[in-house]
Amino acid sequence: xxxxxxxxxxxxxxxxxxxxxxxxxxxxxxxxxxxxxxxxxxxxxxxxxxxxxxxxxxxxxxxxxxxxxxxxxxxxxxxxxxxxxxxxxxxxxxxxxxxxxxxxxxxxxxxxxxxxxxxxxxxxxxxxxxxxxxxxxxxxxxxxxxxxxxxxxxxxxxxxxxxxxxxxxxxxxxxxxxxxxxxxxxxxxxxxxxxxxxxxxxxxxxxxxxxxxxxxxxxxxxxxxxxxxxxxxxxxxxxxxxxxxxxxxxxxxxxxxxxxxxxxxxxxxxxxxxxxxxxxxxxxxxxxxxxxxxxxxxxxxxxxxxxxxxxxxxxxxxxxxxxxxxxxxxxxxxxxxxxxxxxxxxxxxxxxxxxxxxxxxxxxxxxxxxxxxxxxxxxxxxxxxxxxxxxxxxxxxxxxxxxxxxxxxxxxxxxxxxxxxx
Amino acid sequence: xxxxxxxxxxxxxxxxxxxxxxxxxxxxxxxxxxxxxxxxxxxxxxxxxxxxxxxxxxxxxxxxxxxxxxxxxxxxxxxxxxxxxxxxxxxxxxxxxxxxxxxxxxxxxxxxxxxxxxxxxxxxxxxxxxxxxxxxxxxxxxxxxxxxxxxxxxxxxxxxxxxxxxxxxxxxxxxxxxxxxxxxxxxxxxxxxxxxxxxxxxxxxxxxxxxxxxxxxxxxxxxxxxxxxxxxxxxxxxxxxxxxxxxxxxxxxxxxxxxxxxxxxxxxxxxxxxxxxxxxxxxxxxxxxxxxxxxxxxxxxxxxxxxxxxxxxxxxxxxxxxxxxxxxxxxxxxxxxxxxxxxxxxxxxxxxxxxxxxxxxxxxxxxxxxxxxxxxxxxxxxxxxxxxxxxxxxxxxxxxxxxxxxxxxxxxxxxxxxxxxx
Numbered sequence: 067x068x069x070x071x072x073x074x075x076x077x078x079x080x081x082x083x084x085x086x087x088x089x090x091x092x093x094x095x096x097x098x099x100x101x102x103x104x105x106x107x108x109x110x111x112x113x114x115x116x117x118x119x120x121x122x123x124x125x126x127x128x129x130x131x132x133x134x135x136x137x138x139x140x141x142x143x144x145x146x147x148x149x150x151x152x153x154x155x156x157x158x159x160x161x162x163x164x165x166x167x168x169x170x171x172x173x174x175x176x177x178x179x180x181x182x183x184x185x186x187x188x189x190x191x192x193x194x195x196x197x198x199x200x201x202x203x204x205x206x207x208x209x210x211x212x213x214x215x216x217x218x219x220x221x222x223x224x225x226x227x228x229x230x231x232x233x234x235x236x237x238x239x240x241x242x243x244x245x246x247x248x249x250x251x252x253x254x255x256x257x258x259x260x261x262x263x264x265x266x267x268x269x270x271x272x273x274x275x276x277x278x279x280x281x282x283x284x285x286x287x288x289x290x291x292x293x294x295x296x297x298x299x300x301x302x303x304x305x306x307x308x309x310x311x312x313x314x315x316x317x318x319x320x321x322x323x324x325x326x327x328x329x330x331x332x333x334x335x336x337x338x339x340x341x342x343x344x345x346x347x348x349x350x351x352x353x354x355x356x357x358x359x360x361x362x363x364x365x366x367x368x369x370x371x372x373x374x375x376x377x378x379x380x381x382x383x384x385x386x387x388x389x390x391x392x393x394x395x396x397x398x399x400x401x402x403x404x405x406x407x408x409x410x411x412x413x414x415x416x417x418x419x420x421x422x423x424x425x426x427x428x429x430x431x432x433x434x435x436x437x438x439x440x441x442x443x444x445x446x447x448x449x450x451x452x453x454x455x456x457x458x459x460x461x462x463x464x465x466x467x468x469x470x471x472x473x474x475x476x477x478x479x480x481x482x483x484x485x486x487x488x
Numbered sequence: 489x490x491x492x493x494x495x496x497x498x499x500x501x502x503x504x505x506x507x508x509x510x511x512x513x514x515x516x517x518x519x520x521x522x523x524x525x526x527x528x529x530x531x532x533x534x535x536x537x538x539x540x541x542x543x544x545x546x547x548x549x550x551x552x553x554x555x556x557x558x559x560x561x562x563x564x565x566x567x568x569x570x571x572x573x574x575x576x577x578x579x580x581x582x583x584x585x586x587x588x589x590x591x592x593x594x595x596x597x598x599x600x601x602x603x604x605x606x607x608x609x610x611x612x613x614x615x616x617x618x619x620x621x622x623x624x625x626x627x628x629x630x631x632x633x634x635x636x637x638x639x640x641x642x643x644x645x646x647x648x649x650x651x652x653x654x655x656x657x658x659x660x661x662x663x664x665x666x667x668x669x670x671x672x673x674x675x676x677x678x679x680x681x682x683x684x685x686x687x688x689x690x691x692x693x694x695x696x697x698x699x700x701x702x703x704x705x706x707x708x709x710x711x712x713x714x715x716x717x718x719x720x721x722x723x724x725x726x727x728x729x730x731x732x733x734x735x736x737x738x739x740x741x742x743x744x745x746x747x748x749x750x751x752x753x754x755x756x757x758x759x760x761x762x763x764x765x766x767x768x769x770x771x772x773x774x775x776x777x778x779x780x781x782x783x784x785x786x787x788x789x790x791x792x793x794x795x796x797x798x799x800x801x802x803x804x805x806x807x808x809x810x811x812x813x814x815x816x817x818x819x820x821x822x823x824x825x826x827x828x829x830x831x832x833x834x835x836x837x838x839x840x841x842x843x844x845x846x847x848x849x850x851x852x853x854x855x856x857x858x859x860x861x862x863x864x865x866x867x868x869x870x871x872x873x874x875x876x877x878x879x880x881x882x883x884x885x886x887x888x889x890x891x892x893x894x895x896x897x898x899x900x901x902x903x904x905x906x907x908x909x910x
Contacts (some may be wrong), residue, residue, distance in 0.1 A: 139825050204633035211626035213635045403561050
């Protein structure tokens with residue numbers, strides 16, 4: 067494969083220009099005062115994360131929250147057919163905004179509404195709106211392949227939501243910020259593309275994660291780089307791209323993960339020269355094969371052309387049965403066949419585990435299965451809680467310390483709340 | 489639109505040749521004796537209906553029961569991407585064959601199996617087989633958009649089925665026959681195309697139904713013909729295509745419907761010169777927007793180029809809630825956007841109801857809603873049971889008599905079984 071420097075204009079498979087829905091600075095006051103006269107829709111924290119996602123073009127060519135024709139295509143086909151040229155775009159998750167009966171009543175037959183953040187500031191205008199029924203059961207069944215109680219995103223964002231969806235074109239008054247000390251890590255797709263250009267990347271491989279990086283992850287990221295060099299690329303850049311939106315309560319929170327990721331780079335497990343760490347602002351659905359398409363599609367929009375996919379991406383345990391919710395192989399199979407993702411290079415990898423003989427993380431070798439130790443999130447947590455160290459070589463010491471501190475603080479909190487409730 | 493006589497070769501949008509999986513007569517004995525040595529898979533009545541469907545090319549280019557890659561594409565994308573040319577084919581229902589643990593064990597690592605009918609005769613060979621997990625919950629959720637108990641096809645064909653699916657290439661030893669006096673109505677896609685050619689059809693419009701034909705149906709079929717003539721077609725032919733496979737217990741059975749349809753033609757409500765009545769061998773899923781795609785796709789394979797779609801196609805009431813399972817408009821919306829069906833002409837129609845002023849079935853006019861009477865299947869059934877006549881003009885007298893007799897026989901049966909169980 068010939069090496070060439072990626073240019074933003076080359077990355078978009080069909081030459082489509084990324085949508086950018088943030089109002090230019092000189093028009094903000096005008097739009098803000100226009101919004102004052104509109105019916106208001108109050109956003110939840112997760113809704114605001116979606117506004118962020120849409121506004122920067124992660125879901126491009128989507129120009130706002132889905133109208134019904136987009137919603138139905140997403141739900142039934144995991145893809146949208148573009149009206150202008152008939153091309154197919156992957157869109158596996160319904161990106162929708164729910165409103166309740168009362169809000170719908172207030173909106174009446176208005177053509178646009180103002181979107182108001184959780185702290186009541188006006189965030190955006192939604193224009194040419196369309197309101198349609200929010201059939202939660204159908205949405206859940208077709209997105210997750212189950213309606214079992216206990217799906218984290220469902221319980222957090224769908225069950226309590228209204229019975230209507232409102233779609234329309236989004237105009238965001240100013241870039242979404244969280245003021246949590248991590249905003250500088252939240253590069254937009256445009257900023258990431260500029261950074262890849264600046265670094266003269268000729269291949270960008272993205273790694274989605276929502277967990278601390280252990281040496282098994284590092285092994286496959288470094289191995290991927292080697293494979294790309296072998297293919298003839300001169301400067302493959304890794305986009306280490308932790309998910310920054312909603313995650314379930316027992317996942318490690320973003321700030322702790324970011325600190326852990328920093329240590330991994332500081333300790334030299336990953337090479338800072340060829341790695342960009344940035345935050346992906348999407349909330350997490352835990353919808354397995356359906357969601358992995360979204361994870362890949364959004365990274366293509368940000369300029370990645372290689373996507374690493376492992377065992378059971380975006381998966382979790384079944385909420386009510388003792389099994390994985392999804393077949394661990396379905397994620398990569400579905401991703402490899404997904405409409406609109408034909409041009410993405412998918413890099414499946416063998417699972418890594420702790421090799422008790424070599425005393426390091428290594429690709430699992432079924433021929434000597436008994437030598438390998440799988441260290442699950444739960445096991446890692448138990449190690450950290452009990453103060454026990456994981457096997458040498460499982461994670462760099464700096465990264466591990468971050469987790470030990472985090473779990474210790476959790477235990478302290480739990481102890482405190484036990485005292486309070488006693 | 490210019491008029492031209494349809495030729496079979498013109499109908500297939502991409503020139504694909506319909507699959508025909510029935511073994512030539514001179515090879516049957518050979519194949520049958522070959523099958524004797526193979527592990528056996530016992531088919532249910534519904535499995536056999538699917539063998540029938542696949543063997544004649546209704547699901548072409550599908551060459552057998554789905555392997556996992558086809559199953560996953562069907563489930564997630566409602567379509568298949570063809571490996572040879574990358575073209576997209578609509579395939580909204582998983583067409584799969586389930587086996588239990590014991591059968592899987594017996595098959596072991598064989599490469600082919602014999603399929604044995606409910607009456608133990610060898611029906612077919614399945615070659616280059618692949619066995620994979622049957623995750624029933626996921627299949628049901630993604631196909632129906634609900635996992636509520638009481639879905640007819642699920643209770644009949646999925647819940648009692650095995651935990652494995654077996655895919656492969658089908659070779660059917662001889663055409664599937666039911667010996668119920670209706671086999672001559674079961675024209676294959678090839679036979680239908682020949683019949684359209686013979687009649688010099690320049691447009692074929694298909695009407696799927698699983699209910700008796702009332703004058704509202706007839707109104708729209710006749711109105712469709714008129715619209716096609718207005719468009720410049722000289723000889724539009726109606727394919728009146730009742731579904732002949734599994735239907736739920738409270739639907740009118742096939743033999744009664746076929747008798748009723750005959751009367752409708754005899755009474756001149758539909759013109760026999762421009763109508764072909766034939767049986768569609770597929771079982772019914774009652775899966776609304778997902779299934780209507782299958783209903784349309786199969787008719788394209790049989791040579792139809794116009795498809796009539798009404799309110800809530802393939803829908804039913806929610807099994808546990810007091811509402812329609814599907815939004816009544818979603819069927820036609822989803823159909824109009826479905827991948828692989830871009831070239832199908834979809835004819836949506838306004839709902840017909842009994843106009844109490846004109847005393848006939850007419851297209852519903854919302855401006856004088858109070859003049860219209862909707863006669864549901866349940867209401868029709870009550871009329872027939874109580875011996876009450878429906879409003880004059882609702883259905884031709886010959887057709888109505890068939891239903892009255894059917895419901896009377898049902899009541900007699902119920903009375904008899906009540907006596908027995910008393």
